[in-house]
Amino acid sequence: MFAAGAGLSLDCRGGGDGGSSRVICTELYKQGKLDRELYRMDVVYTAKHLSPITVRGYHYWAVPMVVKMRSSTLLTNVFEYLTIARAKEIAHIVKPKEYKK
Secondary structure (H helix, E strand, O other): OOOOOOOOOOOOEEOOOOEEOOOHHHHHHHOOOOOHHHHHHHHHHHHHHOOHHHHHHHHHHHHHHHHHHOOOHHHHHHHHHHHHHHHHHHHHHHOOOOOOO
16 A cells, blocks of 8 residues: 555555555545446556556655645546546446446
């Protein structure tokens, strides 16, 4: 798990296997803004297609961004829009015929 810093605990593992995963998607999922299937496919895609260095770079900026999202509805809404669009794109890559939303 990623050491997120003082007072911040984020689930940055994917699929229960101890591998690194999403931060912003996890926050949006916890807030009920990202559905379970999109979240799951994003975790699968990350595990299969992103290098550990890329994930660490993502965590570098995403963990502090989640802290800001928790106190800003506007920032959360912006990331919700961007994240859901990207998650739907990933869904078509991971399971093109099974996900049609």
